[in-house]
Amino acid sequence: MLRFGIGWLVILGLVVALAQGWADSPYPDAAPINPRFIDYLDRVFVQSDSGYPRVSGVIPPPVDLSHMKGMKVRLPEGGVRVLSFPSSYDLRSLGKVTPVKNQGNCGSCWSFGTYGSLESCLLPGESTDWSENHLKNTHGFDWSCCEGGNHFISTAYLARWSGPVTESDDPYNPASCSSPGGLVAQKHMQAVDFLPERSGPTDNDNIKQALMTYGAVYFDFYWEDKSYKSATAAYYYNGPQESNHAICIVGWNDNYDKSNFAKTPPGNGAFICKNSWGTSWGQSGYFYISYYDSSMGDFVVFRGAEPTSNYDRVYQYDPLGWVSSWGYSSNTAWFANKFTAVANGKIVAASWYAASPSSTYELRIYLNPGSSPTSGTLAATKTGTLASAGYQTVGLDSPVDVTAGQVFSVVVKLTTPGYNYPIPAETAISGYSSGANASPGQSYISSNGSSWTDFTSVSSKGNVCIKAFVAEMGRLLVSPSDGFSTTGPDGGPFVPSSCQYTVYNTGASPIDWAVTKSQPWISVYPTSGTLPPGGNTSVTVEVTGVANYLGPGTYTDTLSFTNVTNGLGNTTRQVALTVNALPGVHHITIAEAKKHANNAPVAVDQVVVSLVLGSSSFYVEASDKSAGIAVSKTLHGVTVGDIVDIVGTVSTNSNGEKYIQATSVSRTASGGLIEPLVVINRGIGGDDWEYEPITGMGQCGVKNIGLTGVEDVPGLNNIGLLISTTGRVTYSGSGYFYIDDGSGARDDSGYRGVKIHSSGLTSPPEDSYVRVTGISCCFKSGDVIYRLVRVRNQSDIVVYQ
Numbered sequence: 001m002l003r004f005g006i007g008w009l010v011i012l013g014l015v016v017a018l019a020q021g022w023a024d025s026p027y028p029d030a031a032p033i034n035p036r037f038i039d040y041l042d043r044v045f046v047q048s049d050s051g052y053p054r055v056s057g058v059i060p061p062p063v064d065l066s067h068m069k070g071m072k073v074r075l076p077e078g079g080v081r082v083l084s085f086p087s088s089y090d091l092r093s094l095g096k097v098t099p100v101k102n103q104g105n106c107g108s109c110w111s112f113g114t115y116g117s118l119e120s121c122l123l124p125g126e127s128t129d130w131s132e133n134h135l136k137n138t139h140g141f142d143w144s145c146c147e148g149g150n151h152f153i154s155t156a157y158l159a160r161w162s163g164p165v166t167e168s169d170d171p172y173n174p175a176s177c178s179s180p181g182g183l184v185a186q187k188h189m190q191a192v193d194f195l196p197e198r199s200g201p202t203d204n205d206n207i208k209q210a211l212m213t214y215g216a217v218y219f220d221f222y223w224e225d226k227s228y229k230s231a232t233a234a235y236y237y238n239g240p241q242e243s244n245h246a247i248c249i250v251g252w253n254d255n256y257d258k259s260n261f262a263k264t265p266p267g268n269g270a271f272i273c274k275n276s277w278g279t280s281w282g283q284s285g286y287f288y289i290s291y292y293d294s295s296m297g298d299f300v301v302f303r304g305a306e307p308t309s310n311y312d313r314v315y316q317y318d319p320l321g322w323v324s325s326w327g328y329s330s331n332t333a334w335f336a337n338k339f340t341a342v343a344n345g346k347i348v349a350a351s352w353y354a355a356s357p358s359s360t361y362e363l364r365i366y367l368n369p370g371s372s373p374t375s376g377t378l379a380a381t382k383t384g385t386l387a388s389a390g391y392q393t394v395g396l397d398s399p400v401d402v403t404a405g406q407v408f409s410v411v412v413k414l415t416t417p418g419y420n421y422p423i424p425a426e427t428a429i430s431g432y433s434s435g436a437n438a439s440p441g442q443s444y445i446s447s448n449g450s451s452w453t454d455f456t457s458v459s460s461k462g463n464v465c466i467k468a469f470v471a472e473m474g475r476l477l478v479s480p481s482d483g484f485s486t487t488g489p490d491g492g493p494f495v496p497s498s499c500q501y502t503v504y505n506t507g508a509s510p511i512d513w514a515v516t517k518s519q520p521w522i523s524v525y526p527t528s529g530t531l532p533p534g535g536n537t538s539v540t541v542e543v544t545g546v547a548n549y550l551g552p553g554t555y556t557d558t559l560s561f562t563n564v565t566n567g568l569g570n571t572t573r574q575v576a577l578t579v580n581a582l583p584g585v586h587h588i589t590i591a592e593a594k595k596h597a598n599n600a601p602v603a604v605d606q607v608v609v610s611l612v613l614g615s616s617s618f619y620v621e622a623s624d625k626s627a628g629i630a631v632s633k634t635l636h637g638v639t640v641g642d643i644v645d646i647v648g649t650v651s652t653n654s655n656g657e658k659y660i661q662a663t664s665v666s667r668t669a670s671g672g673l674i675e676p677l678v679v680i681n682r683g684i685g686g687d688d689w690e691y692e693p694i695t696g697m698g699q700c701g702v703k704n705i706g707l708t709g710v711e712d713v714p715g716l717n718n719i720g721l722l723i724s725t726t727g728r729v730t731y732s733g734s735g736y737f738y739i740d741d742g743s744g745a746r747d748d749s750g751y752r753g754v755k756i757h758s759s760g761l762t763s764p765p766e767d768s769y770v771r772v773t774g775i776s777c778c779f780k781s782g783d784v785i786y787r788l789v790r791v792r793n794q795s796d797i798v799v800y801q
Contacts, residue, residue, distance in 0.1 A: 028333075028445055028458060031325035031421035036060035036242050041431055057109035058220045058243045059148040062323055062429055065355060065389065067418050070199030073206045073357045074387045085208045090251035090272055092286075096123040096215050097250050100285030101132070102278035104174030106146035109246045111135040112276035113218040114154040116248035118164065118189075118302035120215030128186070130164040133172045137179040138162055140320060142434050145177035150246070151194070151218055151300040155391050156321025158189035158302070159351065159467070161314055188311060190351065191304025194390035198299075201267065201292040207299055208252060214303040216274065220246040222295035229262040233283040234270065236261040236290035243295055250274050256288055265292035304393065309568045311348065312472040315339040317442050317463035318426035320433045322353040322391075325421035326458070328447035331356075333422045335464040336373035336411040336444045336452070345472035346399035346506050347380075347408065349481065351392060352466045353424035356416040359386045364411040365400050372452050373409035373444050384482075393469070395481025399504060402470070410468050413449060425455065427462040438463045474507015476531075476569035478561045483574035484541055490579050490600075491548050498542040501573065503561065505531035512564040515539055519557040520692050521547040522575055528564075541575065549697055551600020551649075552579050590620070590720075591627040594658050594689070596650050598696030602660065604629075608672035609642045610722045611775045611792050617659075619775050620644065621721055625677055628720030628775070630659035640792065643669040656700045656785045657719060657778050676724035676773050681745035681754045682713065684725060684776050685787035689717035702778050702787045705746040710784055724773045725789065727753055729766050737763040739770055747786035755779070756797075757790045764799045771798045 037060040091097045098119040103112055111132040119130060136145045139153050140162075157163055165183040195206045195217070210217050220243035227237040234256075251272035258268050270288035279285045289296065317337060327333050335352075347365055354361075362383045369376035379400045386392045402408055416422040423445055428436040443455035443463040455462050471477055479502050488494035505511050514528040523542050531537065541559065557575040593602040604620070610628060611619040615635055621628030630653075631646055638644055648662035685702030692698055699717050703710050727739030731751040740753030747755060756772050764770050774791035791797060 028326050028328055028423075028447075028453070029421070031327070032064060033062050034060055034064035036064075037062045037432075039242070057103075057107040057148050057245050059143075059150050059153075060242065061150050061152040062432060063152065063325060065194060066197060068196035068356060068389060070203060071196040071357050071418070073193070073195060073209065074385075085205070085212075087255055088251070088253040089208070089211060091120060091211065091216060092250060094124070096120050097274060098123070098127065098129065100274060100279050101172070101276055103132075103276045106136070106174035107148040108132060108136040108146060108174070109276050110149040110151070110154065110220075113220070113246040113248050114151065114302055115164070116274055116276075117216045117218040117300065118305055120248070120250070121301065121303045122305060123215065129167040131167045131170040131172070133176075134163055134165045134170040134179045134183065137177050140435060142430075142432055146174065150220075151192075151298055152322055154302070155189075155192045156319065158192070159321060159391055160316060160319045161185045161188060164305070185308065187305040188308050189302070189304055189391075190306050190310070190393035192391040193301040193303060193388035195299035195301065195388070196357065197297055202269070204252070204291065207249060207271075210299075210301045211249065211251065214301050216248040216250050218246065218248050218298070218300040218302065219296055220298045221289065221293060227262060228287075229260065232260040233287040234260040234262070234290070235287055236263055236265050236293055238263070238265070238292065238294045241295060243297060246298075247273050247275050250286070253288070258290070260288070261290055265290045267292060300390070307570060309475065309570060311469040312345065312475075313343070313470045315468040315470065317438065318465045318467070320426050320436050322424045322426070322465050323429060323433045323436065324425050324427045324459075324462075325355060325419075326423040326425055326445060327421035329420055330447070331417060331420050331422060332413065332415040334411065334413050334446040334449040335423045335466065336409050336446075337442060337464060337466040337468070338369060338373055338407060338409045338444075339468055341402040341404055341406045341408065341470070343404050343472050344402070345470040346401055346477065346504070347396065347468055348399045348471050348477055348479070349393050349395040349469040350410045350412070350466060351394070351469070352412055352414070353391050354386045354389050354414065354416060355419045355422065355424070357386075357388050358417055359389070359422075360384070360415045361386060361394065362413040363394055363396075365396065366409040366411065367400070367402070368407055369409045373411050374449065374452070376407075376409065379408075393481075395479055397480045398502070399471070399477055399479065399506070408468070410466050411449075412466060424465040425459065425462050426465060427459045436461045436463075471506045471569070473568060474505065474509050474511060474566065476511060476513050476561060476563035476571075477504040477506055478502070478569070478571050478573065479504070483576065485576045485578070486543055487578040487580065490552050494543045494547055494577065498540055501539045501541065501559075502536050503531065503539060504536040505533060508533045511566065514562045514564055516560045516562075517557050517575070519555065519575075519694060520544065521550060521555065521577060521695070522557060524559065543577065546692065546695070546697065547577060547579070549595050549600070550577070550579050550597045550695060553599065554578050589626070590622050590629050593650055593660065594627060594629060594699050594720075595697055597692075598651050599649050601649050603645070603647045604660070605645045606643055606668065607646065608674055609638050609640050609644060610674050611790065612638065612640055613790075619720060619722075620646070621674070623672070625675075625721060628722065630657060630720065631662050631665070632659055633662035633665050636662070636665050638665060638667060639670075641670055641672045641674065642667050643672045650696075652696045655778055655780045658699045674722050676722045677718060678724050679718065679776075680743040681725055681727055681739065681741045682743035683715050683718075684723060684745070684754055684789060685713055685719055685778055686715045686717035687713055700778075700785055703784050704744070704786075705748055706744070713787070718776045719778055721776050722773065723776045723789065724771060725754065726769070726771045729764050729768050729770060732763045732766045734763070735759040739772060745787065748781050748784065755786070755788050757788055758797065761791065761794050761797065764797060769800045771800070772796060
């Protein structure tokens with residue numbers, strides 16, 4: 001009887017709401033309540049009535065997102081898709097996990113899981129310790145601080161700017177439900193991704209992509225002691241129970257042995273998890289959970305914590321966030337909020353919740369609307385696709401000015417694939433969100449965008465979940481909010497080849513601004529300037545010719561926009577370049593191969609072997625002596641003078657020298673004639689040639705020790721070529737010697753001249769005059785690269801007494 005009662009009361013409340021009159025047609029429907037939530041309420045009611053109150057760390061949300069099961073998540077603009085995941089991955093080794101904590105005797109695991117993800121997503125650049133205590137104590141829902149929570153509650157708390165606050169401002173206390181008043185959020189949360197439920201034990205790509213792109217992933221599961229094997233810190237449950245514990249995933253191991261679990265799952269593989277039971281539990285607070293665990297769900301990434309300088313004010317009616325969903329028997333619907341500005345400012349962004357990945361939207365801003373949210377002046381429109389379900393913020397392409405007392409509306413048309421309840425709403429549900437409240441004239445819903453229903457006629461204490469963000473002070477604004485993604489074949493062209501951002505000054509005083517990037521394959525102009533009050537200017541980001549030599553792969557950079565005057569509005573935009581491999585491999589010259597970035601696939605044909613170094617490496621050069629390069633290939637089988645074709649990838653060794661890691665070496669002829677290039681000691685090595693240290697393109701030059709210290713060496717780069725040089729022996733040692741021709745060559749060894757590598761050969765006596773033939777190479781001492789000649793055999797050292 002009691003079990004039936006609570007579930008019925010929840011459903012009855014929705015039925016009564018639906019029985020009211022509508023101004024819109026067809027009638028809106030509320031999505032079915034999450035069955036897990038109804039079961040939870042029934043269990044709580046029964047156990048409380050019998051005198052045994054249940055304290056759970058996880059409370060199921062009323063919103064049911066089971067329709068997302070098995071869906072794939074696309075990446076936002078500027079994101080990079082991982083095409084092939086490694087068999088294991090661990091955020092701890094990358095410095096992207098904060099220390100393990102202990103929740104104590106309190107059902108607050110969900111708060112630790114929340115901040116385990118958020119803190120990880122901010123690392124390694126920021127390592128703030130956020131307060132779980134403030135989250136558990138001030139969440140605002142219908143229960144006390146240690147009785148549980150979920151990711152919807154965390155998201156609502158963060159989205160309304162109640163937090164995060166720092167651990168030092170509100171230290172964790174499992175025995176207290178009191179937090180200091182007046183604490184202000186230290187970040188503005190603008191994006192929380194709700195990942196789809198897995199379709200099976202190996203459907204893990206969404207989770208792996210999130211781990212590699214952002215950081216730790218919050219999730220919940222069912223815990224029972226008997227499913228845990230302490231000797232291996234491994235957990236596997238296979239049963240019908242729902243989640244009762246929330247933690248976060250920090251990595252994976254596809255080959256984790258199934259025999260490590262207390263009960264053997266069907267296959268290998270496990271996620272690496274960070275718990276909140278202290279470091280004395282598990283493996284210093286961590287454990288493994290099998291891919292085949294049946295209870296895992298609610299995968300969430302708290303990725304969008306931005307500086308509080310991004311916006312000055314949030315307009316909102318939904319402090320408790322997404323509690324129910326509504327629709328018109330279609331996966332498309334309209335919803336809107338009307339707000340009244342309390343100060344002058346610029347509307348720059350809006351946020352809402354989406355119930356499916358790849359949801360498409362149309363965002364509109366109206367000024368001075370009347371009874372209908374679309375009856376005013378249309379001031380801005382933006383369309384796009386939300387990569388992930390969950391809480392998402394969309395920036396306007398151009399800010400919209402509002403004045404104090406002015407009414408404006410934010411209107412969203414949303415299409416949620418596979419789900420006919422696109423409208424997210426905060427509504428009052430007894431035992432969960434009874435504190436929700438609303439007034440007529442705030443929120444509206446529509447099936448067509450022209451005929452609107454006041455949402456309070458649907459749910460008397462309900463509002464739709466739309467927030468508006470406004471900049472009021474003199475800050476820097478950058479639009480659009482999207483990153484820049486471009487793609488093209490190896491060698492180019494890339495489409496789009498450029499994009500444009502607009503930087504705005506929202507204040508009444510001038511501000512100085514600047515933008516920086518780190519990669520050579522994009523250019524930015526202008527890179528700085530001064531904006532007058534209310535002024536703006538355009539910034540162009542363009543793909544450069546360097547991209548033509550990167551080779552297949554994905555490359556990323558970050559544009560950092562800075563308000564030099566006061567720091568308000570500092571922000572970033574992500575840039576992603578995707579280079580697609582062409583059918584087959586490029587057949588190019590050695591010089592062109594050396595211009596490619598590391599890991600680029602290349603093929604060079606009809607080149608002559610100039611030096612053999614055992615069975616695993618050798619040197620080749622072009623017949624016109626335009627360039628030479630080292631080649632690494634086990635059991636290559638070539639000899640000096642062979643003419644060969646080589647296929648492989650270019651790379652750079654620890655001494656800074658470019659080489660080809662060959663996958664195949666084909667001998668086509670023999671008897672190739674090699675004549676050395678005669679150079680003075682100081683001319684060996686030469687200057688940088690098409691060199692870019694970040695990507696590894698080109699060949700670095702060598703340095704010299706001169707009268708004023710380390711100095712560049714002018715002249716053509718000849719590293720990799722067979723050369724000949726002369727000089728007097730200034731030092732003779734085992735495996736190497738130095739010769740000096742008076743041209744001023746010197747490294748940091750203290751010996752005059754150029755170093756000659758003669759391993760396995762007899763070095764000439766000091767003060768003798770010699771001619772040396774060998775390959776122009778380089779070696780690194782500390783962080784400085786110096787010239788080196790590597791001889792082939794004893795006959796390459798000719799001594800003149």
